[in-house]
Amino acid sequence: MYPYSILALFLLVLGGCGDEGKGEEGLVREDLGKVTTDADGGVTLPVDVPEDAVSALITCGPYGYDVLATADLLVDPGGATIFDDDDPEATAMRVNVEDDFLPMLMPVSPDLDVQAGEHQLTLYVDSDSPVTVSCGAVYRVQPVEEETTVDARLVFVGVDGTVDTLNAQYAKTEAVLTAALAEIESVWARAGITLGEVLYDDFSGDTDSYTVIDDDKEFGDLLRTVETPGDRRVTFFFVQDITADDGATILGLSAGPPGAAAMGGTSKSGVVVTTAAWDEADPGGFLGRLMAHEGGHFLGLYHPTEKDGSGHDPLGDTPECSDGDGDGQVSTSECGSNGADNLMWWAASDGASDMSADQGWVMKRSAAAH
Amino acid sequence: MKLRISAALAALFIAFYTPFSYADDATRARVVEALSAYESVPSQADWEKMGDVGPELLALSQDTAGSPSVRSRATHALGYFPTDSHRDWLVSVLSDTGARSGLRRSACYALANGWDDEALPLIRPALVAEDKQLRNAAARAVGGIGSPAARAVLEERLATEADPMVLSTLKSLLGR
Numbered sequence: 001m002y003p004y005s006i007l008a009l010f011l012l013v014l015g016g017c018g019d020e021g022k023g024e025e026g027l028v029r030e031d032l033g034k035v036t037t038d039a040d041g042g043v044t045l046p047v048d049v050p051e052d053a054v055s056a057l058i059t060c061g062p063y064g065y066d067v068l069a070t071a072d073l074l075v076d077p078g079g080a081t082i083f084d085d086d087d088p089e090a091t092a093m094r095v096n097v098e099d100d101f102l103p104m105l106m107p108v109s110p111d112l113d114v115q116a117g118e119h120q121l122t123l124y125v126d127s128d129s130p131v132t133v134s135c136g137a138v139y140r141v142q143p144v145e146e147e148t149t150v151d152a153r154l155v156f157v158g159v160d161g162t163v164d165t166l167n168a169q170y171a172k173t174e175a176v177l178t179a180a181l182a183e184i185e186s187v188w189a190r191a192g193i194t195l196g197e198v199l200y201d202d203f204s205g206d207t208d209s210y211t212v213i214d215d216d217k218e219f220g221d222l223l224r225t226v227e228t229p230g231d232r233r234v235t236f237f238f239v240q241d242i243t244a245d246d247g248a249t250i251l252g253l254s255a256g257p258p259g260a261a262a263m264g265g266t267s268k269s270g271v272v273v274t275t276a277a278w279d280e281a282d283p284g285g286f287l288g289r290l291m292a293h294e295g296g297h298f299l300g301l302y303h304p305t306e307k308d309g310s311g312h313d314p315l316g317d318t319p320e321c322s323d324g325d326g327d328g329q330v331s332t333s334e335c336g337s338n339g340a341d342n343l344m345w346w347a348a349s350d351g352a353s354d355m356s357a358d359q360g361w362v363m364k365r366s367a368a369a370h
Numbered sequence: 371m372k373l374r375i376s377a378a379l380a381a382l383f384i385a386f387y388t389p390f391s392y393a394d395d396a397t398r399a400r401v402v403e404a405l406s407a408y409e410s411v412p413s414q415a416d417w418e419k420m421g422d423v424g425p426e427l428l429a430l431s432q433d434t435a436g437s438p439s440v441r442s443r444a445t446h447a448l449g450y451f452p453t454d455s456h457r458d459w460l461v462s463v464l465s466d467t468g469a470r471s472g473l474r475r476s477a478c479y480a481l482a483n484g485w486d487d488e489a490l491p492l493i494r495p496a497l498v499a500e501d502k503q504l505r506n507a508a509a510r511a512v513g514g515i516g517s518p519a520a521r522a523v524l525e526e527r528l529a530t531e532a533d534p535m536v537l538s539t540l541k542s543l544l545g546r
Binding site: 163214248250251253274329346349 | 408410437442479480
C-alpha cells in the first residue's frame with residue numbers, strides 16, 4: 001500500500017497545477033486514519049506537519065450531533081504544550097468544542113506559528129462509550145502572498161421571493177446583494193484580502209427542510225452538502241432563518257471557528273446567513289458585514305472579546321475589553337474603540353468594520369485562501 | 371356640541387399620539403445592541419436582567435422603517451414581557467399576510483413563549499396558513515408549550531396537514 005499512498009499524495013499535490021493556486025495546488029491532504037477513544041473519552045494521535053506548511057487544518061469526525069468533542073491537549077514537536085483544554089487561553093492556540101466534526105487550525109495567531117514536525121494531539125470526545133472517528137489533515141504549503149484572494153460561492157435555499165427575486169440567475173444583479181459583496185470587498189481589503197470569484201447556485205437538495213434552520217443537525221446537514229472535495233472558497237448558504245431553541249432569529253452562523261476550509265461533505269464546510277439581515281434601507285451594509293464576519297470565523301477568526309467578556313481571541317493587535325459595569329455583557333458603549341469597532345465584534349453596528357494586521361495574517365493562511 | 375367635543379378629542383389625540391416612543395436613548399441603545407448580536411440572542415434571563423424594556427421592544431417591533439432583523443427579534447422578545455397590549459400587537463403581526471414571513475414566525479414563537487395555553491387559539495390560524503414555513507413554525511411553537519392542550523392541537527393538525535416537511539415536524543413533536 002505504501003508506494004500507492006505516496007503516489008496518491010504526489011498526485012494530490014500535483015492536481016490543479018497551473019490554476020493559480022485555486023485548486024489542489026498548494027494543498028497536501030493526509031488521511032490520519034481512524035482512532036477510537038478510550039474509557040475516559042481520550043485518544044492520542046500523531047500529526048506530522050510538513051516542512052513547508054504555512055497552516056495545518058486537522059479534523060476528526062463525524063461523531064454525531066448529540067456528542068461534543070474538543071482537543072484535550074496539543075503538544076508541539078519540541079514537547080511544549082500549545083493547547084490545554086484546562087486552560088484554553090494560556091497560549092495563542094484555540095480549539096472549539098464542537099458537535100459532529102471537529103476542525104482544529106494551526107496557526108490562529110502570529111504569536112504561535114505552525115511548526116513542522118510531529119505533534120501529539122489528544123482528542124477528547126464526551127461520550128459514555130468509545131467512539132471511533134476518522135481524522136485527517138489539510139496542510140497548506142502554498143506560500144503566503146501579500147495580497148491574498150478568497151473566492152466565494154453563494155447558494156440560495158428557498159429564499160426566492162421572500163425579500164426579493166433571489167436566485168442564482170438574478171442574484172448577480174440584485175441591488176442589496178451586489179452592495180453586500182462590495183461591502184465584503186471593502187472590509188476584507190483592510191486585512192489584505194481580495195474577494196475573488198463569486199459563484200451563484202440554487203440549492204439542489206431538499207429545499208423545504210433547510211429554508212429555516214431549526215437545529216444543529218439541520219445546520220450541519222446543510223453544510224455537509226458542500227461538494228466533496230471542497231474547492232478553495234467559502235460557501236455561503238442563504239436561508240430565510242436560523243432559529244434558536246426559543247424560536248428567536250440568529251442572523252448568521254459559521255462552522256467553527258475555524259470552518260473545514262477546502263473540505264466538502266462535512267458539517268463544518270461552510271457558512272449560513274439569513275435573509276432576516278436583508279435591509280433595503282441599508283443596501284448591503286449590514287448584510288455585507290454579516291457575511292464578512294461569518295466568513296472571518298470560517299477562515300479562523302474569533303471575537304476579539306466574547307459577548308459576556310469571558311474570552312478573547314489569540315491575537316496581539318486586537319484590543320481586549322472587559323465588562324466594566326458588571327452587567328454580564330461587554331457592550332459597544334463600554335468598548336468603543338477598544339474592540340467594538342472591529343468586524344469580528346460580537347454585535348453588528350455601523351462602525352464595526354475595522355480589521356487588524358493579525359486578522360489578515362490568519363485569514364491569508366487558510367486553506368480556503370489562495 | 372358633540373361635534374365640538376369630538377373635534378377637541380381628535381385634536382388632543384393628534385397632538386399627543388405618536389405611533390411609538392422610546393423611553394430614553396441609552397435604554398434604546400442597550401436594547402438594540404442586545405438585538406444585534408450576529409450569532410446569539412438574549413435569553414429570557416438576559417431580558418429579565420435588563421429590567422422592564424417591554425415598551426422599547428414594542429416600539430422597535432412597530433418601527434416599520436427600522437432594521438428588519440432588529441424588528442423581528444424585538445417582536446420575538448415581546449413574549450418575555452407578556453402584557454395584554456403586547457399580545458394584541460403580536461396577534462396583529464401574526465395575522466398580517468403582507469408582513470415578512472420571518473416577522474410572523476417571530477410573533478408566533480413569542481405568543482407561545484409568553485402565554486402558553488392561552489396562546490393556542492391565537493396561534494391556531496397560523497397552523498393552517500398558506501406559508502408552509504409559518505405552519506411549521508407554528509407547529510414548533512405549539513410543541514414548545516408542551517401541555518396536553520398543545521398536544522391536542524398538534525394531533526388535530528396532524529390529521530389534515532399534507533405537506534411532508536410540516537408532517538414530519540408534527541410527527542417528531544408528537545414522538546411518532
